């Protein structure tokens with residue numbers, strides 16, 4: 087495989103044509119690509135473009151040697167999962183929230199909702215099993231954040247786009263989550279993470295990192 091995840095002249099607007107971003111770079115397998123830049127420079131928007139939730143005006147991403155448009159949007163999002171900074175919880179309990187992506191049309195058939203995996207992840211992220219029965223909108227910010235990591239992980243993506251993953255976490259959970267992702271990215275070949283974090287010490291938890299910067 088020549089290109090795992092390479093983006094070239096990726097071009098997108100921040101609200102209007104006047105604020106155009108154009109950026110090239112590469113995420114290597116096993117690596118964490120850290121997106122740097124001041125507030126409002128377009129970091130979150132870049133992750134949404136990469137997830138194909140926001141349209142790019144130009145440029146391309148080559149993922150596993152194929153142009154991104156060679157993948158259906160569903161296939162793309164099965165491989166590349168975006169976890170927004172502010173956790174999104176739907177109506178329904180914790181289990182229903184974890185199950186939600188499996189109800190979406192086009193999810194790859196080899197992805198199955200694995201209750202055993204759910205329990206395993208709850209344990210890793212120190213969430214009590216009762217959370218599965220709790221109304222998700224009543225979860226605390228930190229609980230919802232950890233549940234949204236589990237929701238993304240259950241899809242078994244190869245790339246996870248993490249937007250400020252520790253924003254809602256206390257110190258203990260912050261370390262737990264970062265160490266988990268640091269292991270996850272190395273556990274199997276062909277995984278990668280794109281990370282936005284304002285906290286320099288978050289980045290120190292990862293062994294192989296590379297950086298790209300967006301201007302002001």
Ligand SMILES: Nc1ncnc2c1ncn2[C@@H]1O[C@H](COP(=O)(O)OP(=O)(O)OP(=O)(O)O)[C@@H](O)[C@H]1O
Nearest residue numbers: 099100101102123124125126127128129130131132
């Ligand atoms: N749909 C939109 N309409 C108008 N403006 C937008 C839209 N999406 C993003 N923007 C603007 O684009 C800029 C970049 O937003 P973005 O969330 O990508 O920044 P960021 O670098 O992640 O910032 P922060 O570090 O504060 O989270 C901001 O000024 C934002 O207000």
